[in-house]
Amino acid sequence: MHPDYKLLIFDWDGTLADSVGRIVEAMHVASDRSNFARRDDFVVKGIIGLGLPEAIRTLYPEIDDEQLIAFRQHYADCYIALEAEPSPLFAGVVQSLDAFRAEGYRLAVATGKARRGLDRVLRAHGWEDYFDITRAADETASKPHPLMLEQILAHCDVRPEQALMVGDSSFDLLMARNAGMDSVAVSYGAQSLEALRAFEPRIAIDSFPELHAWLSLRAN
Known part of the structure; x- marks a missing residue:
């Protein structure tokens, strides 16, 4: 020791x-479903580690509270589906x-x-x-x-x-x-x-x- x-x-x-690849993919899908422009992979990787609301607001400072709730749900739905078998x-x-x-x-x-x-x-x-x-x-x-x-x-x-x-x-x-x-x-x-x-x-x-x-x- x-x-x-x-x-x-x-x-x-x-x-x-x-699990980084799945996080990036789920964020892209959530962006599409929320009608926000995708951020590139490098930018999305740069917010990994933050809590999800803080991460989304960093990527999309203009997002309002109602949009944030919907975006979080889209992200969660996608990520949970990707994680049906947990990331190794x-x-x-x-x-x-x-x-x-x-x-x-x-x-x-x-x-x-x-x-x-x-x-x-x-x-x-x-x-x-x-x-x-x-x-x-x-x-x-x-x-x-x-x-x-x-x-x-x-x-x-x-x-x-x-x-x-x-x-x-x-x-x-x-x-x-x-x-x-x-x-x-x-x-x-x-x-x-x-x-x-x-x-x-x-x-x-x-x-x-x-x-x-x-x-x-x-x-x-």
Whole structure:
């Protein structure tokens, strides 16, 4: 176990699960059904990590409240259909998380997903009770506000300097910075490594098992 860290906190989409393509597709479909012009894939990937209302308003600042409700429903309908079989976890995620638990780390999820969506994928993987705590965007403040990390720290009775946030978006890393916490950037998710390096992560990884290798190296 790494001497500095007791708690590892993971984003879900683009960090643990290979779901970015489905999010982009669902956003395009929702745009079509709501009669808004599609944003290109790069722009849509740039809002992944935000809570859904915040993401939609970022893409379409002119949207009114009634349109937002309809847009959210179109997105949810499409995404749930795409997720009839849940997006696969990235290679090495299961083995690495099991190793982290065996080594005594506390584990948590901090996601831009809604609670209903997060619970659905946790059930699909048999992980209802796997993590010490999970926080979803619709039950707290959206990233990059640090509230969900502060709630996780309080639940686990861990100080910010003893925790590590792992994510694929600027919102993840900025949230960690706002909470006084170190971060790890993953290069295989929604945003480019170049964009993530601006937030000074402790390390950038190209595959999930590299995190375990880095922590194990630091522990010896």
